[in-house]
Amino acid sequence: MGRRAILVTGATGFVGSALCRSLLDAGVFDVHAALRSSSAARVAGVKPFTVGELSSETAWGAALTGVDAVIHAAARVHVMNETADNSLDEFRRVNVQGTLNLARQAAAAGVRRFIFISSIKVNGESSRPGQALTADDVPAPLDPYGVSKYEAEQGLFELASATGMQVVVIRPVLVYGPGVKANFHSMMHWVRRGLPLPLGAIDNRRSLVALDNLLDLIVTCIDHQRAANQIFLVSDGEDVSLTQLLRALGRALGRPARLIPVPATMLRLAAVMFRRRDLAQRLLGSLQVDITKNRQLLGWTPPVTLSQGLGKAARSLLDDHQ
Structure with missing residues (x-):
């Protein structure tokens, strides 16, 4: 071709x-x-x-x-x-x-x-x-x-x-990688600066997708015959809690996350008091996706692990602040 x-x-x-x-x-x-x-x-x-x-x-x-x-x-x-x-x-x-x-x-x-x-x-x-x-x-x-x-x-x-x-x-799902903005960028800054965060006891489950994994699936779908007229969800295939994510970011940034184990119920109550239920849902709620269809129909698996994706995003952030 x-x-x-x-x-x-x-x-x-x-x-x-x-x-x-x-x-x-x-x-x-x-x-x-x-x-x-x-x-x-x-x-x-x-x-x-x-x-x-x-x-x-x-x-x-x-x-x-x-x-x-x-x-x-x-x-x-x-x-x-x-x-x-x-x-x-x-x-x-x-x-x-x-x-x-x-x-x-x-x-x-x-x-x-x-x-x-x-x-x-x-x-x-x-x-x-x-x-x-x-x-x-x-x-x-x-x-x-x-x-x-x-x-x-x-x-x-x-x-x-x-x-x-x-x-x-x-x-x-939420896409992260070099140059990411918005909430994920803010989280990396919190950890990089060593801010104490009341997020050390969050037992939710979130799916994320590294930019490289999303790009790989898009390119796969350009020509794959079995992709025609299909819907695909995409993630790294590794679900983590917010607490686990922040700790992983700390490892990637070389600056351990300072997490205080405040119960999620207390954080939700505070969010209601300050009219930030939307923020509480994004931080404390679960959002997991199943990418089995991608594997079965396309033979596609994420080429980049969560750890590798976070490492690449962290290096980009650190380079920007040197």
Whole structure:
């Protein structure tokens, strides 16, 4: 099979920029990158296309010319300080209407496969102890972001049925790696600075996915025949409690985590008092996924262990502070 062109959306983001580099390193792909503006940061060797905002009106013609597969990683993500009067409408405008507009134009352009980076939030916000979420579970999104991702998935499979373009949906759990931001970045800083944390007695279970593992699954799904029109969850295949994760981060950073064993019940009570139940759920709740389907259908197993993934993220953080 000769060289093929791949269009990556969200190409300047945490996942998208690393994906562009990974595709280039494979040596068999010509990479097209969809950019919001002409001044956006670019990856050397990638062919840039300025398409503007993701919406139902975006014109994708030039970016799709000659493209074999689309990897759609662009999205409106969780907004901490929401200003929209109706946040669900805003999520739908970008994540549903924008995605389906791209997919319809991709199908018309003869694109063979459309890989959609969705979210574990389509499955829900938590799992019961010992009952990991699977790709075949009935979806149960609870927030506008999760709802919009689920509606986009539904629209894509309907389009696949109508046009013959193959669709692959990947729902990652929390992704970490070099350059990670938000809550995971904050946790690494807490441990690096030696802050005492009241998180030494948390017995939950969380699935995480190293950036390298997510990228490996995405690249696998570009050509794997059995990936067509399937949904996959993705993780490192190693579930840990928050306490175990912080200790592992400490080992990776070379600075043991200072953890105080405060009971989870007390932390939940404090979260209710300070109206931070959402934070308590993210820190104290369980969210496990089962990736057996990936192994059985694709023969895919995570190439990077949790320890290796944390080590790479930690080295990047330490390098940034030297």
